[in-house]
Amino acid sequence: MSQVKALVLFSGGLDSILAARTLLEQNIKVTALCFESNFYDAKKAKESAKELGIDLRVVDIRERMLDLVKNPPNGYGKNMNTCIDCHSMMFELAVEIMRKDSFDILASGEVLGQRPFSQNKDALLKIQNLVGIDILRPLSAKLLPETSYEKEMLVNRGRLHRISGRTREGQGELIKKYNIKKYPSPAGGCLLTDPDFSSRIMDLLDNWPESNIKDVEILKNGRVFWFDCGEAKKALAIVGRNHEENEKLKSLSHSGDIILELKDINGPTSLLRGLNLKIEKDFKILTPKIFREIEMSVFDKNSIIKTLANITAFYAVKARGKEVFVHIKSI
Ligand code: SF4
Known part of the structure; x- marks a missing residue:
């Protein structure tokens, strides 16, 4: 047999x-x-x-x-x-x-x-x-x-x-x-049994019912922010918390995404998805000392970019309270 x-x-x-x-x-x-x-x-x-x-x-x-x-x-x-x-x-x-x-x-x-x-x-x-x-x-x-x-x-x-x-x-x-x-x-x-990740997924499905597996994947890699773009549209930003997440976000970015990184100072990489904007520039900002100083309720594309540049710089502790340049680039 x-x-x-x-x-x-x-x-x-x-x-x-x-x-x-x-x-x-x-x-x-x-x-x-x-x-x-x-x-x-x-x-x-x-x-x-x-x-x-x-x-x-x-x-x-x-x-x-x-x-x-x-x-x-x-x-x-x-x-x-x-x-x-x-x-x-x-x-x-x-x-x-x-x-x-x-x-x-x-x-x-x-x-x-x-x-x-x-x-x-x-x-x-x-x-x-x-x-x-x-x-x-x-x-x-x-x-x-x-x-x-x-x-x-x-x-x-x-x-x-x-x-x-x-x-x-x-x-x-x-x-x-x-x-x-x-x-x-x-x-x-x-991960679906994890309360924190579940709430990320819930927000994703609320904001982007048509989201795909690439959108889910980036949610695993940093701090998550959603921006109102007006007309019930939302943009998703992920801010890396360490070198590994920064590299992961860059590798997961695709055409239409925007990547933000500090020039001259080590800090987070941020990925912005859903804004539909072609851009490449260095943005000069005075980094906020406390998170509350950042204006979060934004609608137009430039304000969203500016807000995310502030958030990105804020999470580089050495940049707080200083003038820094954030490099912003569409993929
Ligand atoms: S959804 Fe439930 S059954 Fe499926 S992998 Fe997760 S814990 Fe297991």
Whole structure:
């Protein structure tokens, strides 16, 4: 009999490592599947898959994920996380891959009861019904109805687990049992669960309902300001907070954007998007000493540029109270 092939939804976190490892212990060939969007990346998955020595497929779902965040059929969680729809979408994509590439088993590292809403028994079985195929959850399998994979002996139910809840005790035992030396901390994860980033996304969708994945990407890189341009139009400015963000903003800028940087003094790079103005000049300003001195309610394009030049200079501490030149250039 040829080796059984499993496709495992894989974030690279501990639960997905243990799920993959459980199947590897049964001599099943495991391929990890992970998704990448503006809100989460595949870094952890790449490291963990390498550590386990398994193949990893990374699927870019940035466009689809943004569409979902703009219009989630099942609404939002505590923040802008669209977990129910996001989950369904990931499983639907996994099923497509499974059918196309003839995997025998679809599995995930979900743990019964770990998340009260999305991982209770009803929610786990609902997703399964929705995608129309059994999903094996190796960590909680013995607490869930037997899947077709177990019935057909593709996987041995006796060697699966009965972990539930949020305590992580069961996972601790498996770490020892499987002698797992390296696994990532639970930190990081999906930006949509972060309250600050969620409020940035909310403003973006309010101000620019047609925003795209490039607009979402710049929101990760600095202080965010929105300017009224009149006629209900808004311009978005991002002011870098460190060298890395400054470089990132420059690399993410595209035609139509305006970049502002101080001449002669190290300081922030600012990116302005949505103003629709061709400009290249050095602008002389007296940098405000306190932020309150900056006029924020502006409408015409020149006032917006002037205000952003003041903000850019203000965040260069050495420039405060001094006359400086800000270089302003359309891309
Ligand atoms: S936390 Fe983020 S990635 Fe995870 S299911 Fe929710 S929306 Fe999707």
